[in-house]
Amino acid sequence: xxxxxxxxxxxxxxxxxxxxxxxxxxxxxxxxxxxxxxxxxxxxxxxxxxxxxxxxxxxxxxxxxxxxxxxxxxxxxxxxxxxxxxxxxxxxxxxxxxxxxxxxxxxxxxxxxxxxxxxxxxxxxxxxxxxxxxxxxxxxxxxxxxxxxxxxxxxxxxxxxxxxxxxxxxxxxxxxxxxxxxx
Numbered sequence: 001x002x003x004x005x006x007x008x009x010x011x012x013x014x015x016x017x018x019x020x021x022x023x024x025x026x027x028x029x030x031x032x033x034x035x036x037x038x039x040x041x042x043x044x045x046x047x048x049x050x051x052x053x054x055x056x057x058x059x060x061x062x063x064x065x066x067x068x069x070x071x072x073x074x075x076x077x078x079x080x081x082x083x084x085x086x087x088x089x090x091x092x093x094x095x096x097x098x099x100x101x102x103x104x105x106x107x108x109x110x111x112x113x114x115x116x117x118x119x120x121x122x123x124x125x126x127x128x129x130x131x132x133x134x135x136x137x138x139x140x141x142x143x144x145x146x147x148x149x150x151x152x153x154x155x156x157x158x159x160x161x162x163x164x165x166x167x168x169x170x171x172x173x174x175x176x177x178x179x180x181x182x183x
Contacts, residue, residue: 019041023038025119029123030126044129063113066110067103070105124145
């Protein structure tokens with residue numbers, strides 16, 4: 001019962017964390033209060049979910065691969081260092097600790113980039129929603145970003161499949177590695 005409740009609260013916390021991040025961004029852009037900004041950000045992201053969420057999920061998957069890449073190279077370096085010093089008999093536990101700390105450091109640094117990607121795509125969605133590109137209301141986004149996002153709409157179905165595979169891969173990683181450790 002306790003584990004079920006803790007899992008539900010973990011899911012609630014993850015949802016509220018995403019809501020808070022988007023609400024703070026919308027508050028900074030629009031200058032409205034927190035609840036209004038949270039509602040506006042949710043509505044805007046729901047309207048532009050076709051392009052933005054597929055590209056955002058693909059970006060999150062690339063960042064996840066970056067974390068795994070850092071851990072693999074760190075473990076490989078540690079393995080080479082332990083192979084060089086043959087007097088060390090037990091090298092599995094220090095190597096696992098190195099892998100854990102490498103993942104924590106990579107997660108700390110790459111989470112900043114993940115937040116930046118999320119904020120940029122929310123700013124993109126708000127700019128598309130509030131401006132129409134005319135002389136009176138020009139777009140504030142970079143022209144290259146606009147072209148890449150709109151050309152990405154042709155690739156939207158392919159990105160949706162990649163986003164689903166990304167979610168499936170990350171969810172299975174959490175299910176098989178993180179949840180058994182927590183239980």
